[in-house]
Amino acid sequence: MLGLSAKDTGFLLFVTFLTLATPILLQPFPESSSLAQFNAGYPDLMQRFAIFGIFAIGFNILFGLTGYLSFGHAAFLGVGSYSVVWTYKLLSFNVLPGLILAIVLSGIFALFIGFVSLRRSGIYFSILTLAFAQMSYNLAYSVLTPLTNGETGLQVYGSDPQYLMGEGSPDVPNLFGLVMQDSMKVPVGDWVFTFNVGYYFTAVIAIFVFYISLRIFRSPFGLILRAIKTNRTRLNYAGINTRPYMLAAFVISGMYAGLAGGLLAAMDPLAGAERMQWTASGEVVLMTILGGAGTLMGPVLGAGFIKYFENIFSKINETVLHDWFGALPEPVRDFLIGIISPFVGDGWQLTLGLLFMLVVIFLPGGIMEGAKRIGSLFRRKPSQGGGSPAPKAPVEAAETSNQPAE
């Protein structure tokens, strides 16, 4: 179905289900329990999961498949955000034209940056992409202020033309009247589930671009990208000019980043240059590696993981710790709080850094490798040495060979 094998179709349906059920799945703790603060089912955070998931899925097409590590993908994020805010200013608060513009413009940007950066490989490629992104970042604060509004950031003012704003058009981001920030709260017993328009809009887009990435992974094009990662020289002697393949991968991943940037502005009608800073480029690298570069699900999980940490772990401050350990005798309590507090609240990055180190050292394949190892503990090892008869084998062979670590 949809150009996918039965197994992949099942996988896609599973991912679709998880994505659509996210507002419920991320709200496991009852409101009144002390664990409620670990719930992540609120709109703002869920939108971020989906948006950074898209960013990471696209980044993975470049880094995961070809091994080319770009340190400048945040530039496309910025381009996407500015595009959307500009369509707000010139047309209306309908997000659709802006998102299309975001994808097109970031694609053009990526074509140019990729064309230059891909003249080198390895660390030189990384440095070139980093240089381009930093250049964009600095330009956004200086020469390009008419386009970016400098440090204030780009936003919509009452004096903006907004040529397509009709009488009844909402004055917040919307899709043909469907307002992004609208939510429906559904209380079920002691749980409250929030179904947000913006989240479902990004979720549908995320599922669609995940599907595209799945198709790319399973295509001959994807195979050649993998071959580039493992031995680029061989491809040359096998008759492939690797340049157009690399450039295509770079542009596709740039467009994913542009879309993600556009969606950020579709949820919150602002665009600032800090979105293009190198830390933002580094973040998507962390997400991809943490989740498992080159796997389909890994980058999404990595993105979710990091955003969860950033938003939930950072909120556990000393007051919260006092609440938790309030029942303990004072010396024990102070001792525990003393040990834990550097790692939570503002110290969330310390924990994340340590986790990242542990993953890279012990689980180079990221969360996905961890999941696979745990899975294989429970599953019986499939018998090796397939002496199966030849006629039946081709299909079965392709079936497995096309699934390099989900």
Add this chain to the structure above:
Amino acid sequence: MSTNVHNVVLHVDDVHKTFGGLHALADIDLAVEEGKTHAIIGPNGAGKSTLLNVIVGRLAPTSGAVVFDGQVLTGKQPYEINQLGVARVFQTPEIFPDLPVLHNVMTPAFAKRDGAYKLHIWENLLDEKTIQEEAEHLLQDVGLWERRMDHAGALSRGDKRRMELAMCLIQHPRLLLLDEPTAGMSRHDTNTTIELLKKVKERGMTKIIIEHDMHVVFSLADKISVLAQGRIIAEGNPEDVRNDPKVKEAYLGGAH
């Protein structure tokens, strides 16, 4: 045999290659006839691999030219040379170690079918039945079918070489360059490889083979060139070369 016996497909024309002060190749002239197997033998460091590197575009010659089927190869990119029908098995296997054996063999087939640029983003590998079947067939020929799902990096050196041979054969090249194709193989696998190479010869594929194993050379070669210190010191049919005193001195007799 037939009248076009002297149809030369590959001309190496007065090729020189120096590395700093080292003359790796000097005055090399070579004419390889269509459908024939041309062996190049010579002691270590004679310049045999360097010659192949010049042919496939890995190295630019210091002077001279290589002409394949009327087209000048010198100055062309390796992928362009391959697209003209020249495939090579390397002395140190050049494979895709992180890909399954089957995909190693399928990848060059896409280059052959679609050219150097075509991007099939919207097709599923599973639907590429023709290519997959041919790859499996070749893997059966080289005796690696059982290992088609293994990562190529896990193969032994001899197996990598056989796989690399399959990677070349799937392209049906017009000219196949083999740099010690049986090194690291057991006697049995060597013999299978010889049989396979004889079979592709029947299909009219031209081959240049570099080999230290004289059993392989004399089973396959129609013509032999002997290279020593960057120069061709003898050339002719296997019998003549075997009895050439210069060759005995420079190479074969070196063991005495």
